[in-house]
Amino acid sequence: MSYVTILVTDVNGVRMITLNRPERRNAMTPEMQHELIQAMEEAAASDDCSVVVFTGAGDAFCAGLDLSALQGMNEKSAAEHTADAERIARLFRTLYELPKPTIAAVHGAAIAGGTGLATMCDFTLAVPGAKFGYTEVKIGFVPAVVSAFLVLQIGEKAARDLLLTGRIFTSDEAARLGLVNEVVDAEKLTARTLELVGVLRANSPEAMAATKRLLAAQNKAWLDMALAEALAANAEARATHDFREGVAAFLEKRKPVWGGGL
Secondary structure, eight states: OOOSSEEEEEETTEEEEEEOOGGGTTOBOHHHHHHHHHHHHHHHHOSSOOEEEEEESTTOSBOSBOHHHHTTGGGOOHHHHHHHHHHHHHHHHHHHHOSSOEEEEEOSOEETHHHHHHHTSSEEEEOTTOEEEOOGGGGTOOOHHHHHHHHHHHOHHHHHHHHHHOOOEEHHHHHHHTSOSEEOOGGGHHHHHHHHHHHHHTSOHHHHHHHHHHHHHHHHHHHHHHHHHHHHHHHHHTTSHHHHHHHHHHHHTSOOOOOOOO
């Protein structure tokens, strides 16, 4: 498959997926989400792929949802909002359940959906200057889908802090929380990523795939329920005043006037 928003290269059993919209800080669009899903599904089905590595072109890993995806959001139908949420859920669940080991090499900002993509990989390596944050509440969004995976990773108390404040946090804090495996100096990030690739490729592919299936199966029932709740919460939130106001204020570069209610 040819890709427009990402670069995909396969070398020596490693599929490198590079978010490739550097002029937009690799912000996500629906097209990018579709392409990421496709690239991961291809990797899952390939006998030649043993490890998947994610990175971003330019200065950022992923700046979250692209402005173009926000424009017209308040005019979308309920069915369109549901389709958006289901696509995001499929993206993250595909990553979570991918049978091949995954590595994110984060050299810059990874915000909102970018934080989810980076930290849900099996291994997340980040430079000291990388920034993370689940910033959705700042513009009236509900970080519904990502919340399920975040609670699995760091527990409810820490997840509440990050999701309710929407604050930006550093690589060091991400490491303390367990969202980042290693903080690596920028000049060593590529070398450390390749070193980790070598460690993983020396292991049994079948055993690693079985281990990942086991871990996913242990959480399947809970995750099914949590994602169903997340999709319902997402749809409900997108019908609120604060969602419409948050999107409008963000696009108009002004402070939102929260009102609450429908």
